[in-house]
Amino acid sequence: MSFSADILFPVFAFLIGTAFGSFSNVCIYRIPKKISIITPHSQCPFCNTKIKPLYNIPIISFLILGGKCRYCQSHISWRYPIVETITGLIYLFLYLKFQLSPLLFIYALLCSSLIIIAFIDLEYKIIPDIITLPGILIGLIISFIFSYTPLTHSIKGLLIGGGLFYLIAILSRGGMGGGDIKLIAMIGSFLGWEKVLLTIFLGSLSGSIIGIILIILRKKGRKDTIPFGPFLSLGTIVSIFFGNYLISLWFSIVLSQLYVKK
Numbered sequence: 405m406s407f408s409a410d411i412l413f414p415v416f417a418f419l420i421g422t423a424f425g426s427f428s429n430v431c432i433y434r435i436p437k438k439i440s441i442i443t444p445h446s447q448c449p450f451c452n453t454k455i456k457p458l459y460n461i462p463i464i465s466f467l468i469l470g471g472k473c474r475y476c477q478s479h480i481s482w483r484y485p486i487v488e489t490i491t492g493l494i495y496l497f498l499y500l501k502f503q504l505s506p507l508l509f510i511y512a513l514l515c516s517s518l519i520i521i522a523f524i525d526l527e528y529k530i531i532p533d534i535i536t537l538p539g540i541l542i543g544l545i546i547s548f549i550f551s552y553t554p555l556t557h558s559i560k561g562l563l564i565g566g567g568l569f570y571l572i573a574i575l576s577r578g579g580m581g582g583g584d585i586k587l588i589a590m591i592g593s594f595l596g597w598e599k600v601l602l603t604i605f606l607g608s609l610s611g612s613i614i615g616i617i618l619i620i621l622r623k624k625g626r627k628d629t630i631p632f633g634p635f636l637s638l639g640t641i642v643s644i645f646f647g648n649y650l651i652s653l654w655f656s657i658v659l660s661q662l663y664v665k666k
Contacts, residue, residue, distance in 0.1 A: 413504075414496055421495025422462035424516050425488035431520045432487065435535075436528045451476035462488040483523060491519055494641065501645060506550045511644050513542075514594050518637035521587060525633030531583030536590045543593030553596040561592030565600040584632050591640050598651055599643045606639030607632065 427441075433449065434441050446455045453475040459465045466485045473480060494515050502508040517535055525531050540562060547558035566589030573580035592600035611632060618624040643650075 414499055417499035418492040418496040421492035421512075422488045424495070424512075425491030425519070426460070426462045426484075428491060428516055428520050428523075429484050429487050432483070432523045432527070435520070435532050436524055436530060448473045448475060448478065450478035462492070487519060487523060491516060494519075497645065507552055510546055510550065510552065510594070514539075514591075515641060515644070517590075518640055522634040522637040525583070525631040529629075529631055531581070531587050531633050533583075533586065536583070536586040539590035540586070540593050543590060547593065547596075557596035557598070558593050560597035561595055561600040562589045563592070564597050565589055565592035565604065568604070581632075584636070587633060587636055591636065595640065595643060595647070599647045602647055602650060603636060603639040603643045606642050607635040608639075610638055611635035 430446065431441050433439075444454075446460055447453060448455060450473060453473075455474075459469060459474050463485050466480060469480070471480050471482070472478065495512055498508050498511055498515070502511065517539055521531055521535055544555065544558055544562070547553055548555045566585050569580050569585040569588050573582070573585060588600065588604065591603055595603065611630060614635070615624065615630050618630070619626060624630065
C-alpha cells in the first residue's frame with residue numbers, strides 16, 4: 405500500500421464513521437419515540453425546521469453553529485458530536501486492526517448498533533427489540549456465511565449469554581431486564597461463547613467501578629439502577645479489539661497456577 409493510501413484510508417474510515425454516527429443520532433432520537441428513521445428529513449427537534457445539508461455535517465456543523473440551532477438558537481445536545489466522534493474513532497481503529505477484510509464491516513455494523521443501544525439505554529432506560537432481535541439472526545447468518553467464528557460458537561454464545569442473563573433475571577426477580585437478555589444474546593451470536601463471557605466480565609467490572617464512583621460522589625444511591633447496556637457495549641468493543649489477547653492471558657494464568665500447584 406502506498407504512503408498516500410496509508411494516510412487516506414484511515415482518514416476515510418474516520419469520516420465514514422462520523423457519517424454513520426450522524427445516522428446513529430437519528431436512530432437514538434427517533435427509535436424510542438417510534439418515529440421513522442427514514443422520513444422526515446433531519447429537522448430541529450425544537451422548531452421543526454428542516455436542516456440544510458450545510459448545517460448537517462458531522463462534528464463540524466456543531467462547532468460552526470456553536471452548539472445552537474441555526475434557525476431558533478435552541479441549544480443542541482452534546483450527544484450529537486460525541487456519538488459522531490466515538491463512531492468515527494471506532495471505525496478508524498477497526499480499519500487499522502482489520503484492514504479491508506469482512507471483519508471490518510461485520511464489527512462496524514455491530515459497534516454502530518451498540519452505540520445506538522448504549523445511548524438509548526442511557527437516556528430512556530430501554531433497549532429496543534427492533535435492534536436486538538434482528539441482530540441475533542444477523543449475527544448467526546454472518547457467522548454462517550463468513551465463518552469468522554464457527555456457527556456452533558455463535559449459537560453457544562447466544563444460548564450461554566442469553567441463558568445466563570435469563571437465569572439471573574429469575575433469581576434476582578427482575579434485577580435483570582429483558583432488554584439486557586436480548587442484547588447479550590445478540591452479542592453472543594456475533595462474538596461466540598468465549599468472547600461473550602469476556603464481555604459479561606468486562607461489562608460487570610466496568611459497571612461496578614462506575615457504580616461505586618457514582619455512589620461515592622453521591623450521584624446515585626445503593627438501590628438506584630444503572631443502565632447495563634452501555635457497559636455491555638463497552639465490554640463488547642474491548643472484546644473485539646483485545647479479546648484474543650485477554651482470553652489467552654487468562655488461560656496462561658490459569659495453566660501457570662495449575663502447574664505451580666502440581
